[in-house]
Structures are given as C-alpha cells and as structure tokens.
Amino acid sequence: MLDNIRIVLVNTFHPGNIGAAARAMKNMGLTRLYLVSPKDYPSFEASQRASSATDVLENAVVVDTLAEALEGCSLVTGTTARLRAVRWPQVDSRECGELLFEESEQHEVALVFGRERTGLHNEELELCQYLVNIPTSEAYTSLNVASAVQVLSYEIFMASRKGQAPVEKKAGKKEKADRPATADQLEGMYGHFFDTMQGLDYFGERNPEYVMRRLRCLFGRSRTSLREVQILRGLLSAAQGRKQKPRE
Ligand code: SAH
Numbered sequence: 589m590l591d592n593i594r595i596v597l598v599n600t601f602h603p604g605n606i607g608a609a610a611r612a613m614k615n616m617g618l619t620r621l622y623l624v625s626p627k628d629y630p631s632f633e634a635s636q637r638a639s640s641a642t643d644v645l646e647n648a649v650v651v652d653t654l655a656e657a658l659e660g661c662s663l664v665t666g667t668t669a670r671l672r673a674v675r676w677p678q679v680d681s682r683e684c685g686e687l688l689f690e691e692s693e694q695h696e697v698a699l700v701f702g703r704e705r706t707g708l709h710n711e712e713l714e715l716c717q718y719l720v721n722i723p724t725s726e727a728y729t730s731l732n733v734a735s736a737v738q739v740l741s742y743e744i745f746m747a748s749r750k751g752q753a754p755v756e757k758k759a760g761k762k763e764k765a766d767r768p769a770t771a772d773q774l775e776g777m778y779g780h781f782f783d784t785m786q787g788l789d790y791f792g793e794r795n796p797e798y799v800m801r802r803l804r805c806l807f808g809r810s811r812t813s814l815r816e817v818q819i820l821r822g823l824l825s826a827a828q829g830r831k832q833k834p835r836e
Pocket of ligand 1: 668670700702720721722723724
C-alpha cells in the first residue's frame with residue numbers, strides 16, 4: 589500500500605538533505621522519492637547520508653516542475669512550517685498520516701516538502717488539497733526538511749500499522765511463564781496467601797477481607813506473571829514450613 593505514496597522534495601538546496609530524506613523514508617517503508625529541480629543531484633553527499641537507502645535515491649524520479657511530480661495523484665498534501673490564513677484545509681502530522689494512508693489504499697497520493705530557506709511558494713501550495721503542519725514549540729517552528737520527512741513518514745507508517753494484529757510469536761514454555769497470570773492462577777495464589785497468613789496468626793485484629801482486597805488490588809495493578817506467582821507461592825510454602833530447604 590505504501591507503494592502508492594510519493595514523497596516530493598521541491599528545489600532542495602543541500603544534497604545531504606536529499607540523502608537523509610531517502611533514509612528516513614526507507615526506515616518507514618516508503619520508497620517513491622520525487623525530486624523537483626534539485627540544486628545538486630546526483631551527489632556523493634546525498635548517497636553518503638542515505639546510508640543503506642541508496643536504492644531509494646537510485647530510483648528517485650527527477651523532474652522540472654511540481655506539476656510533473658504530481659501527475660496521476662488524486663490527493664496532494666503540502667507541508668508548511670507556519671500555519672497560514674485558512675485558505676486550505678489544514679491537518680496536523682498525525683491526521684496527515686491517516687489521511688494519506690487511507691487514500692493510498694485506493695489511489696496515488698503525494699506529500700510535498702519545500703525549500704530549506706523559503707518552503708513552498710504560493711503557486712505550489714495551490715496544487716495541494718491539504719496543508720500539513722507538524723506541531724512544534726512556538727519558539728522555533730521550522731524543522732530541517734529531512735527531519736520533517738522523518739516525522740511524517742513515521743506517521744504514515746504508524747497509520748498503516750493501525751488495526752493490524754501484532755504478530756504473535758508462538759510462545760515457548762519460558763515465554764508462557766512471563767505472560768500475565770490467569771484468573772485461576774491468581775485465585776490459587778490469594779488462597780495460598782490467606783491460608784499462610786491465617787497459619788501465621790497474621791490477621792489478629794486485622795480484617796481479613798480488607799487485607800485480602802488490598803492484596804488483590806496490589807497484584808491486579810502489577811499484572812503479575814505466572815513466574816512471579818510461582819515465586820510468591822514458593823515463598824508462602826516456605827513460610828508454612830513446607831518445602832523448606834536447609835540453607836547451603
Ligand atoms: N521558512 C520556511 C521554512 C522551510 S523549512 C517556511 O516558513 O516555510 C523546509 C521544509 O521543511 C518546509 O517547506 C516543509 O516542507 C518542512 N517543514 C519544516 N518545518 C515544518 C513543520 N513544522 N511542519 C511541516 N513541515 C515542515
């Protein structure tokens with residue numbers, strides 16, 4: 589699905605930023621880079637900064653105008669460091685990730701980034717249906733362009749993972765013991781606590797119901813694992829005088 593998403597860099601001045609953007613994209617599963625009149629490209633510095641994402645650079649499509657980069661796209665979003673007078677619908681980075689991912693399930697979409705110094709010009713923004721702003725501190729709202737690519741690629745990636753069940757590894761015996769204990773395992777432990785405390789004459793003046801409820805709250809909050817239940821029950825057995833091993 590992410591194959592339908594284009595990252596478009598307009599008039600990038602520093603080749604290092606192009607390389608860093610390619611790397612940011614590949615980390616997040618994006619591969620389609622469009623370069624509109626880059627100042628200095630191809631370049632050694634771009635390849636260096638791309639690290640293991642030189643394939644994204646090699647497959648980049650270089651064009652003269654933004655309009656060419658957007659051919660075939662049914663949704664175009666443009667990024668901006670400043671929120672402007674509301675002439676465009678505006679979304680934040682999270683909403684942008686969701687919007688682009690959803691649309692990309694059906695159609696080609698593009699996310700456009702501007703020049704390091706002057707961003708996107710008005711005639712370029714006119715080609716965008718939405719403006720995207722990454723929320724920042726008011727003291728400094730302008731991110732490095734490759735950092736902006738990183739944040740928005742991450743949001744697209746996270747949107748693509750939503751709703752997907754996490755991949756469950758087949759748990760071995762060891763992992764099973766690390767899972768949260770089941771209700772019956774916890775009940776067994778509470779019963780064991782109760783018997784032990786009673787055996788030790790712990791309750792005395794104390795209200796057993798209250799004490800047991802507090803213990804349930806404590807272990808409930810901590811999502812106790814089976815392994816931990818086993819440790820505690822071993823301790824309780826020892827306190828009961830059973831299974832007590834002489835100290836070595
Ligand atoms: N002075 C320019 C700053 C350009 S920063 C301006 O005001 O637009 C270079 C590019 O990085 C921007 O064109 C945009 O693509 C991206 N960018 C930087 N900060 C951003 C932010 N807070 N939200 C979204 N994109 C941002």
